[in-house]
């Protein structure tokens with residue numbers, strides 16, 4: 001819907017400008033009318049911008065958006081209506097100018113409300129993908145589609161009317177009607193379809209208790225005192241200044257290549273292609289790279305590319321430079337928008353967006369105006385260096401200056417925002433591009449068997465673990481029975497921090513994930529690996545899957561990040577077999593309750609939390625079925641124990657080179673015990689199969705046994 005509205009805006013900007021130009025005679029007057037409308041559309045940012053953010057943070061964002069859209073509908077519709085009612089050309093242009101000013105002023109209130117609301121509607125992990133879609137729609141597709149549709153409409157109407165269209169059927173008028181209706185449609189959808197946009201009553205109360213002036217000052221203080229925001233704002237302004245200079249000098253630059261207007265359009269197209277590449281492919285290329293670092297680095301890339309334009313001696317070089325300028329700018333734009341949405345508290349987000357909005361418009365207008373003036377005044381002198389025909393001109397000097405200023409802004413932004421101080425930049429970038437194993441998997445040859453029991457609360461893991469250990473010991477095997485968290489002295493202390501006493505402080509989700517990982521790291525290093533190395537059967541009550549299910553899907557932390565954490569903690573050690581005891585949470589929790597004692601923090605979570613955990617376990621099993629034995633934990637204890645014992649016997653038989661290796665066992669488990677390598681994970685943690693689990697809605701509800 002917002003994409004359609006953005007289409008309407010671009011359509012409207014073009015339409016109002018074309019419409020104003022069509023109302024007057026003579027090329028100078030037409031140019032003046034066209035330029036005036038665009039200038040008027042950009043200028044109110046300076047006047048109204050400061051209060052727009054306070055509005056967005058102070059009042060209900062849904063109603064701010066709805067009222068703004070209804071007003072914009074009326075104003076857009078009024079422009080062609082005045083013409084249809086037979087007003088003179090001067091009156092129509094006059095009213096179009098006033099209406100455009102009012103529309104732009106209202107838009108300034110609408111944008112921060114929208115920008116501040118969107119992050120609340122989208123899970124953090126999906127914000128970047130959502131921004132990718134919005135930016136490509138707004139800056140990639142819509143301007144092109146708007147211009148194409150306007151041109152097509154013009155052709156169709158002229159063909160249909162034989163060149164004598166009635167006033168109301170003029171393409172520019174139809175476009176304005178379309179724009180008006182797109183605003184009405186947005187108002188209706190936001191009012192009735194996206195009620196979640198409204199802030200919570202508590203948030204609103206806190207905001208309206210402060211005066212508007214105080215809120216305005218607080219917003220500025222927040223921007224000035226928060227390094228992340230300072231860096232973002234600085235970087236965004238720097239990037240827009242560089243972009244403005246490129247736009248302002250583009251025509252002169254094209255001429256300096258001796259390629260004329262066609263080169264100008266080609267270079268512009270190349271920048272937009274680069275923009276789409278940066279926004280569309282950037283996240284795929286840099287993968288896990290810190291978004292704060294990526295932002296600064298992208299600005300440096302765009303600026304360095306601007307500098308290469310200054311040295312381009314051939315159109316092909318300039319085209320490559322232009323694509324890189326666009327790609328760097330696109331990536332910076334995406335990273336900046338995502339950081340603004342994801343890392344800035346809801347209470348001040350509207351004001352920060354408003355500052356960015358005003359600042360970028362101001363910087364862009366100034367940069368375009370000054371650079372085109374300077375390039376025009378400076379002219380271009382040609383001077384031959386060993387027949388290379390390099391053209392030294394004010395245009396190229398300006399591009400050089402813009403590139404240097406951009407690099408300075410990018411490096412400053414990087415320094416202000418860096419969240420990995422001390423980590424070398426290029427190694428970090430290269431590690432991310434390669435898919436970053438945080439550390440190489442620890443080389444390890446297991447001579448034993450690692451069996452893990454997983455499942456929800458009260459599924460019967462401890463019961464089955466004890467039964468299996470007893471059977472194996474009866475066979476004379478070396479068996480280590482262990483658990484997570486709390487198998488070691490360090491682990492016991494971590495367990496009490498995690499699960500604690502009733503009423504004790506509950507760790508935050510990230511702290512919880514780190515504590516489980518810390519317990520796991522120590523457990524694997526001091527208990528599991530030594531036992532496997534000497535050839536024991538290690539049976540553990542819970543392991544990595546519990547973190548993916550509880551912290552990842554249960555707490556809705558990004559599952560791939562939780563997976564990375566565990567892989568780092570374990571050095572990539574994977575179990576040979578995971579016995580998943582699947583149980584309905586209601587049954588499991590009532591078993592726990594019947595066992596007596598007080599519930600810990602996790603047992604006390606809601607049934608829907610435990611349901612998410614259950615289906616996360618089942619999805620993990622479905623993604624790697626050969627490693628899992630999924631059993632219905634409601635079956636009698638002995639039946640379950642028999643099935644587990646049978647599967648473990650198969651694995652041990654296969655290890656010993658027995659006659660009946662299991663048909664479905666994985667190759668690593670069938671190698672002779674003494675030389676059997678650690679189950680595969682050498683290329684780093686297998687985050688790929690888990691990433692989709694971060695969205696509970698994607699966890700299927702059907703059983704996959």
Ligand SMILES: Nc1ncnc2c1ncn2[C@@H]1O[C@H](COP(=O)(O)OP(=O)(O)OP(=O)(O)O)[C@@H](O)[C@H]1O
Pocket residue numbers: 455456457458459460461462463464591592594595633634635636637640
């Ligand atoms: N198959 C079964 N049928 C019925 N009750 C069972 C079954 N298995 C275990 N129980 C009982 O359910 C309760 C919980 O079992 P157990 O402690 O083994 O589960 P758990 O998965 O280890 O629990 P927790 O998640 O708290 O560690 C115990 O009282 C146990 O006797």
Ligand SMILES: Cc1cn([C@H]2C[C@H](O)[C@@H](COP(=O)(O)O)O2)c(=O)[nH]c1=O
Pocket residue numbers: 457483484485499516542543544545546547548550551602603
């Ligand atoms: C390993 C691990 C465990 N948990 C949770 C799951 C349980 O609620 C408790 C452990 O209790 P138990 O009675 O010993 O089963 O901790 C978790 O959330 N994440 C993990 O990685």
